[in-house]
Amino acid sequence: MQSEIYAQWRHVFKLDPEREISDEALDAVCMSGTDAILVGGSSGVDYDNTVDLLSRIRRYEVPCALEVSNIEAAVPGFDWYFIPLVLNTRQGEWIAGNQIEALRKFGPFVPWETTSAEGYIILNPDAEAARITGADAIQDAEGIAAHIYMADRLMRLPVVYIEYSGSYGDMSLVDRAGKLLTGARLFYGGGIDGPERAGEVAALAHTVVVGNAVYDRLDAALATVAAVRQTACELKQP
Numbered sequence: 001m002q003s004e005i006y007a008q009w010r011h012v013f014k015l016d017p018e019r020e021i022s023d024e025a026l027d028a029v030c031m032s033g034t035d036a037i038l039v040g041g042s043s044g045v046d047y048d049n050t051v052d053l054l055s056r057i058r059r060y061e062v063p064c065a066l067e068v069s070n071i072e073a074a075v076p077g078f079d080w081y082f083i084p085l086v087l088n089t090r091q092g093e094w095i096a097g098n099q100i101e102a103l104r105k106f107g108p109f110v111p112w113e114t115t116s117a118e119g120y121i122i123l124n125p126d127a128e129a130a131r132i133t134g135a136d137a138i139q140d141a142e143g144i145a146a147h148i149y150m151a152d153r154l155m156r157l158p159v160v161y162i163e164y165s166g167s168y169g170d171m172s173l174v175d176r177a178g179k180l181l182t183g184a185r186l187f188y189g190g191g192i193d194g195p196e197r198a199g200e201v202a203a204l205a206h207t208v209v210v211g212n213a214v215y216d217r218l219d220a221a222l223a224t225v226a227a228v229r230q231t232a233c234e235l236k237q238p
């Protein structure tokens with residue numbers, strides 16, 4: 001097994017193949033000093049727009065990973081692949097169903113040395129991903145703790161992703177989650193609109209994911225890289 005390239009990632013920009021990004025903006029993002037570009041989106045991601053974005057990112061040296069949320073968009077050539085499993089839904093298709101359907105056909109062709117599962121806990125009920133997957137809105141610390149025990153201790157997933165996409169999360173829950181982890185790496189994404197929030201999250205999560213801000217307020221998004229660099233992570237390294 002190749003060593004997980006994401007093991008040292010502190011800052012990541014997430015780009016959505018369905019959204020337009022100019023060459024200038026993409027240049028700034030790829031040259032920002034971020035640790036990686038994560039490609040993914042909740043809807044409208046297909047083979048063509050994923051290939052197109054990958055080929056543009058490949059002009060740069062920055063590592064590039066794909067979140068495979070749609071098997072039609074499983075494009076070869078990424079440095080790493082994450083397979084999301086949504087943990088806080090009662091709709092089993094999002095936990096293992098769709099993945100197993102895809103593996104029936106494509107299991108032998110998956111680049112297993114560069115593929116990991118990613119346990120998603122989707123906490124913004126208004127996020128598109130929450131709507132699509134029927135994610136339960138968990139607001140209490142015990143609920144978060146139960147999901148972390150499931151992801152980290154029972155399933156031993158290598159990555160737990162606390163997803164507040166589009167809104168800034170409850171940092172007391174993120175703090176609680178991080179402190180319970182024993183083996184997983186904690187990714188946090190949602191509502192990071194500039195350096196202040198990026199710094200706050202960087203203390204509580206191993207990896208800080210910045211998405212929308214790239215499209216809405218690029219300068220503030222770029223400033224998150226330095227903010228994360230300047231902040232020590234309070235968590236143990238898995």
Ligand code: 1GP
Nearest residue numbers: 165166189190191211212
């Ligand atoms: C989305 O977690 C990422 O999947 C980032 O969230 O777009 O709110 O920054 P934002």
